[in-house]
Amino acid sequence: MIDDEIPFIVCISTDEWSMFTDNEVGTCEECGGAVQHRPHIPRPSHLICLACWKDLFDPETDDIMVTVETIREILDWRRKQRH
Numbered sequence: 358m359i360d361d362e363i364p365f366i367v368c369i370s371t372d373e374w375s376m377f378t379d380n381e382v383g384t385c386e387e388c389g390g391a392v393q394h395r396p397h398i399p400r401p402s403h404l405i406c407l408a409c410w411k412d413l414f415d416p417e418t419d420d421i422m423v424t425v426e427t428i429r430e431i432l433d434w435r436r437k438q439r440h
């Protein structure tokens with residue numbers, strides 16, 4: 358039984374390119390596929406791959422959030438790409 362109080366972290370597959378080189382590797386709880394995520398995700402979390410998430414996500418009832426730390430990392434990465 359999945360505890361709904363624990364957040365789901367939507368992850369990309371380890372086969373996908375990521376802008377980050379320090380991602381950690383985990384396992385999708387739905388399909389068992391290898392996924393990658395940022396090291397600072399809330400713990401504990403449920404890991405779910407993008408493919409499984411798109412089938413399970415209900416836009417009427419489910420919320421999406423991005424951590425402030427992840428947004429900062431993405432902005433920092435984009436700044437470095439310009440220089």
Ligand SMILES: [Zn+2]
Nearest residue numbers: 385388406409
């Ligand atoms: Zn999956």
